[in-house]
Amino acid sequence: MTLIPLAVSSASADPVGPIPERPRYVYSIKVTSVHNGAVLYNKQLASCSAGVGGTCSISKSFSVQRTIQLSLGVTRGFVAGQIGFSKATTQTVTAQCNSKPFTKRGQVYRAYPQGIKKRYNIIRKTYVKGKLTKTTTSAGVAFNPQGVSCSLS
Numbered sequence: 001m002t003l004i005p006l007a008v009s010s011a012s013a014d015p016v017g018p019i020p021e022r023p024r025y026v027y028s029i030k031v032t033s034v035h036n037g038a039v040l041y042n043k044q045l046a047s048c049s050a051g052v053g054g055t056c057s058i059s060k061s062f063s064v065q066r067t068i069q070l071s072l073g074v075t076r077g078f079v080a081g082q083i084g085f086s087k088a089t090t091q092t093v094t095a096q097c098n099s100k101p102f103t104k105r106g107q108v109y110r111a112y113p114q115g116i117k118k119r120y121n122i123i124r125k126t127y128v129k130g131k132l133t134k135t136t137t138s139a140g141v142a143f144n145p146q147g148v149s150c151s152l153s
Helices: 076-083
Strands: 024-039 047-048 058-063 090-098 107-129 132-152
Touching: 024 076, 024 132, 047 058, 058 107, 058 132, 076 107, 076 132, 090 107
Parallel strands: 090 132
Antiparallel strands: 024 107, 047 107, 058 090, 107 132
């Protein structure tokens, strides 16, 4: 058996060059405001009406969306954990509302989701080779449903 020598060169002919280090991101959340008892008037759940002097009631359970705004690559679970909300997308709330007597024609008794609204900043710090190279901030809003608010209009 004859061995054929294999030529090995120690010089690298890499036309691309060295592979750059990937940036490392570190995220944090800073809550900027909390509004307990926030009502989402743009998300009507139910309504009822009656004639002048009459009353009506809304008694029903609803599945309401828990909203959490995301940006800069964070996950829903991360933001939810940092602001103290569940990461579940919906929450069941129950309305047990009875109107006062209607005082004029055309009035409507409406039910809306009520809960906690938090505003926050998502902060992303970018590190390359262990050095902080950039800080990026993005604002977000989250709503955690906790009940129902009813009003006559």
